[in-house]
Amino acid sequence: DADYVIKETDILALFRITPQPGVDPIEASAAIAGESSTATWTVVWTDLLTACDLYRAKAYRVDPVPNVADQYFAYIAYDIDLFEEGSIANLTASIIGNVFGFKAVKALRLEDMRMPVAYLKTFQGPATGLIVERERMDKFGRPFLGATVKPKLGLSGKNYGRVVYEGLKGGLDFLKDDENINSQPFMRWRERFLYSMEGVNKASASAGEIKGHYLNVTAATMEDMYERAEFSKEVGSIICMIDLVIGYTAIQSMAIWARKHDMILHLHRAGNSTYSRQKNHGMNFRVICKWMRMAGVDHIHAGTVVGKLEGDPLMIKGFYNTLLESDTDINLPQGLFFAQNWASLRKVVPVASGGIHAGQMHQLLDYLG
Template sequence: MDVVRATYEIETALPLEATVATIAGEQSTGTFVAVRGETERLTARHAATVESIDELPPSGRPPLPGASGDWSVARRARVRIAFPLHNFGASLPNLLAAVAGNLFELREVGALRLIDLDLPMAFADAYPGPGFGVQGTRKLVGRESGPLIGTIVKPSIGLSADELAALVREIVEAGIDFIKDDELQGSAPCLPLAERVRAVMSVLKPYADRTGRMPMYAFNITDDISRLAANHDLVLEAGGSCVMVCVNLVGLAGVHYLRERSELPIHGHRAMFGAFSRSPQLGIGFTAFQKLARLAGVDHLHTNGIANKFYESDEQVLASIEAVRRPFLGGYHILPVLSSGQSAGLAHATYAATGTEDLLVLAGGGIHGHPHGSAAGVRSMREAWAAAIEGESLDARAARVPELAAAIDKFGRR
């Protein structure tokens, strides 16, 4: 029998084994009281099974609101539960109903977090995953090796179409590989998607005609699901080479809907991820999340970057990058996207820690905030990463590249 194995970290002030049994029952055959029809035969076929309980030291954190019991005797554990696949089938929405569902509301737990999922091959049969991935993206961008150097449109909102086109022209001429809309840019009245596409492509197409290479621009097409296909087609028909969607805002089913229709790489932004991941006591961890996003069909996925401006530690970020790069169900290879406070001074530390060139490194302020302008910011990033890969020190390269030296003075180093 195929099963989905879900791994959780829980904390409870009630008897640990009984609490875990409650979790398994709540998400399969059980309810708060025995009911007619709950036969031994039905339970044997459909009940979730507790496979392991590995006790951990108590966290020392207070319980979630409404938790039962005397928290002074709380126990914490890592738990693995197996859910029969025939309860819900190879369906991402229904998978989440089974392994998450109402769990976060149980009084029995004062902390509960889904940290990993082990899925059977039935999900690979149902979901094709990324259409382009690492190699397909590299081919479209025209860069066979080295990290892809990218940026985000800044200011994130407020630019006119002409101002956007001028910014894109500057950084394209400087050799950028990738540009993306901000997650705040959808199809707003101040600059609708169609107008934004026209402005950007009026720069990219002539550049491609002249050079034979077109940088990838990820247009944010996040919208109601009923508009995703039309938004994608708008970009495709204009000659664009990438669309961006906020995974958590359209949902996994929305991403899959887009993937089934997309002829372009899908850049997966994780906006709102912190809402269900930041607390160590509640929610879904990145290891589980990235598997679901890869199945749904993203080709790139934001992992955050080291020394970032948000809450995650370098250790957490590096674990996320490693998780995205790890083969899953025999494939599903996608690009980790490093962002948040990135600049040239982080290249050597990032390369040393990740050991890979298969990265999409985005610097927003680290490029547009360069004291000599955005083009100088692009060159500083390119030179820093080239030095890191070639084994040249940051200082040695900066001594020869004024743009890199200015970036280090402005943004610092690691």
């Protein structure tokens, strides 16, 4: 519907569409809009029982992707009433629910979204936020400096705590668990928490400053995660950690817990590259950045430019701006296709991690500020 007038309350999505040979890109875009809102694979008489013209998503613009053959950008608008307030799970069930398996498209990628202020106001946002975190840490005017315990698996609890102590004593603000250290036979979670906090407390006392260790509370059930998070608070930790793979509902639940208990919440983006790395199918990581700011995490891994993980400098700068700015304008080189007002949601700390060392710090500061 090229004549559709976008409303301030509309949720906007940009898809990169690769239609099957012989499929018109406009028809493919309309099919994506229909399937991700009210339509199904055929016409049904029950459509007459609802206001389909109001609720059906509108594909209002289709542009060829510059310098790429047979790919198109489809802009789609969704009425705000299609979505439950404050639910990432419900949002994703519509936007990425069925459409990625559509026969009409060879490939489909969600590149960007615009969330209206009215919708953002139904989300808590980051549990702590950058400003409050700096106040709690009493560290200003410089980046936080952290590292990950290695080897990530196999250490005993006592040796794990020793690594935490040595790293923090050497000048780090934070040490962290890695994504896959939970509660394995070689070191159960309670043992890890106790020895890690012993290292934190000794290093903090020695340095005369506040330090922390990201205690990974990721577990099989929400009950287990709450138990581990509560224990991390009891033993004096200021920060805990979860993995992206626990799912959107669990992430929101942990963010609400963290806000209630004055804990900083770190999110490791474990698993994101399964859908974000391919350039023509899946989902751009900037969309995950937006969803996670809404969900309520305080930290998220957002790329390094340098290091062991792939990343274009401008694209990663776009991720950082999405997490840190109160308002972002359209910036196509950074992959920001929509202006976004963040409705006073707190700022998320973008974490630069993945195979970087001290000799690359000048490059990080040059690229990312």
